[in-house]
Amino acid sequence: MEDGLKRRSIQLTINFESVQNSPINIDNARKALLQALIERSFKYDERPVFKLTSGKTSNYYINCKATTLNPSSMLLIGSLFYEKIRHLDVDAIGGLTHGADPIAFATAMVSAMSEARGQRSEVGDQWSDLRVKPVQAFVIRKEAKSHGLMKVIEGNVSEGDKVVIVDDVVTTGGSTIQAIDRAREHKLEIVKVIALVDRQEGGRENIEKKMVIFESLFTRDELIDAYKNKP
Numbered sequence: 596m597e598d599g600l601k602r603r604s605i606q607l608t609i610n611f612e613s614v615q616n617s618p619i620n621i622d623n624a625r626k627a628l629l630q631a632l633i634e635r636s637f638k639y640d641e642r643p644v645f646k647l648t649s650g651k652t653s654n655y656y657i658n659c660k661a662t663t664l665n666p667s668s669m670l671l672i673g674s675l676f677y678e679k680i681r682h683l684d685v686d687a688i689g690g691l692t693h694g695a696d697p698i699a700f701a702t703a704m705v706s707a708m709s710e711a712r713g714q715r716s717e718v719g720d721q722w723s724d725l726r727v728k729p730v731q732a733f734v735i736r737k738e739a740k741s742h743g744l745m746k747v748i749e750g751n752v753s754e755g756d757k758v759v760i761v762d763d764v765v766t767t768g769g770s771t772i773q774a775i776d777r778a779r780e781h782k783l784e785i786v787k788v789i790a791l792v793d794r795q796e797g798g799r800e801n802i803e804k805k806m807v808i809f810e811s812l813f814t815r816d817e818l819i820d821a822y823k824n825k826p
């Protein structure tokens with residue numbers, strides 16, 4: 596924790612006029628992100644050709660990286676994830692590399708942009724969304740680094756920090772649970788867990804057994820509906 600820094604959150608608006616002309620509305624951002632996931636990430640085949648991390652096969656696959664690494668989607672992701680944590684006392688956001696990384700980075704970036712707007716509000720500007728301290732991003736490695744500082748967790752987090760664990764997809768929840776366990780081994784306090792997509796295959800239940808709050812931005816059902824109704 597950085598001492599002496601307090602956060603205030605006054606107004607619930609996401610307004611990126613400082614970086615682009617059209618402000619982002621949360622409902623519109625969600626719709627746009629769903630569309631991006633369908634266009635870039637959702638793959639379907641009549642045969643179960645997609646092999647999953649668990650070893651099972653599936654007839655659909657959500658390659659979230661094609662969306663999470665796309666710059667306009669990053670802005671949407673950062674805004675939507677930040678919206679879910681901005682009222683909480685959170686020091687940092689991260690998860691198991693690689694799925695979690697772009698989500699954590701985008702959210703941290705949006706939190707810093709929010710801080711910049713807060714500074715403007717102090718000089719009487721219209722932006723009154725004030726967060727004095729941005730959220731740090733961190734990365735949990737699958738294996739400890741074998742040289743340098745030999746770290747498992749990279750980023751500016753330390754014992755006692757309040758963190759949010761993220762993942763791009765939750766299927767069995769195994770990857771997210773690995774992140775939860777590693778974070779706890781490092782004495783990080785988990786405030787909640789947020790996934791971009793919940794495949795509704797038992798992951799939520801498995802994660803909740805770790806006594807954490809679990810949320811997702813989208814479910815498999817929503818994605819499949821959107822895929823079927825694709826113009």
Ligand SMILES: O=P(O)(O)OC[C@H]1O[C@H](OP(=O)(O)OP(=O)(O)O)[C@H](O)[C@@H]1O
Pocket residue numbers: 648649691692693694695762763764765766767768769770771798
């Ligand atoms: O809920 P689970 O059954 O664990 O499956 C979901 C995980 O699978 C994918 O990661 P992957 O193992 O493909 O690794 P990568 O992100 O490093 O590519 C995805 O990013 C999730 O982390």
Ligand SMILES: O=C(O)c1cc(=O)[nH]c(=O)[nH]1
Pocket residue numbers: 646647648649655656657658659764765766767794
């Ligand atoms: O279970 C997985 O490994 C998995 C499923 C999916 O839809 N997308 C992904 O990246 N991983």
